[in-house]
Amino acid sequence: MNQPLIDSASLAAAQASSRPPLLLDCRARLDDADAGRALWRDGHLPGSQHLALEHDLSAPAGEGGRHPLPSHEAFTAVIQRLGITPDVPVVVYDDMGGQLAAARAWWMLACWAGHAEVRVLDGGLPAWQASGGALEAGEVATPASSDWRPNFDDSTLVTAADITPGRSALVDARGLPRFHGEVEPIDPVAGHIPGARCRPSADNLTADGRFKPAAKLNAELADVDAQAADGMIAYCGSGVTACHNILTYAIAGRPLPRLYAGSWSDWIRDPGRPVATGDG
Structure with a gap:
């Protein structure tokens, strides 16, 4: 498995390269299913898409606990909606050191779905801002959908x-x-x-x-x-x-x-x- 972390300086360089990563904002709050998207809308790394813990990274609570994994089909639909393909690097981040919920996204994409180039931004959004990285607010353009169908490793x-x-x-x-x-x-x-x-x-x-x-x-x-x-x-x-x-x-x-x-x-x-x- 590739090094799973990336720092802010390396991410800035990757964004300016000929092969920029797809950025996914995974911020979440356990007491409010929609808080992460509101945080993303208020300010996020430029070009990043929001990936919701409750709606994208989990099935409905019940059988299987409070955050059961979605089905293969449901998560494949999320992957395709976000335009994720095996040949485009992915960087995920949150504002809790990866705990809510960048590490969950990393595991689902890298370990379960088998994407070879998924990294977590070390320190997340606070580290990005501390390094002088800019944020943008509001909605962003929807990426072109993909047709990737992962072979999930259960x-x-x-x-x-x-x-x-x-x-x-x-x-x-x-x-x-x-x-x-x-x-x-x-x-x-x-x-x-x-x-x-x-x-x-x-x-x-x-x-x-x-x-x-x-x-x-x-x-x-x-x-x-x-x-x-x-x-x-x-x-x-x-x-x-x-x-x-x-x-x-x-x-x-x-x-x-x-x-x-x-x-x-x-x-x-x-x-x-x-x-x-x-x-x-």
Whole structure:
């Protein structure tokens, strides 16, 4: 897999090259399905299209959790609408260090759909502005549609049936209070899947919202992976910030975890599944 990050200076140079990338603004707010588009309309990287977490990167909430993956057909329609083709580079960004929801878009395009040139703008929109990059407001021209039909790799996914509580190697991207079951602001049950390790997605970033150096991430993830004989499974609340952890594995050059897309919000739909709290 190619280096999954791009910095602001390199993006500016790529935009001025003979092969400019397609830019996708993935900003989202979990409490407002339409907030991302409003943010995009108010100011975005020049030429970028908006990619909505709730409408483009997820199926309706319900079976499969709060942000289940769309069907192959539904996401293919999104890809074609945006004019995405395998031979045009793609850069995705948000304003949360990739957590909402650039890493989800990266995973869906690069890992699941198999696009070979997808990168996340390191530091996102704030880093772009800090480097002197301009923004534009309002709508942009709709790109010409494409006819690309990806061959989706569903081996990158697991379902609840693939997880053996207490034995599967799981990494949870939620913060420690939610993992421990001390608070649960979103889902109706608090706690975590038994045997999981907590790696909050925020721990992947420096104070300025950029990713930590690859060597540091590699050392930190080596500790998380210590019990992973058969590879890791990444999850979170609803399969969004779990992708941030998968992206971090890619940056560190480590084997990528598989994604439990339904995550905690799917796990607790069955009251017969076990729940752990604390460090258990």
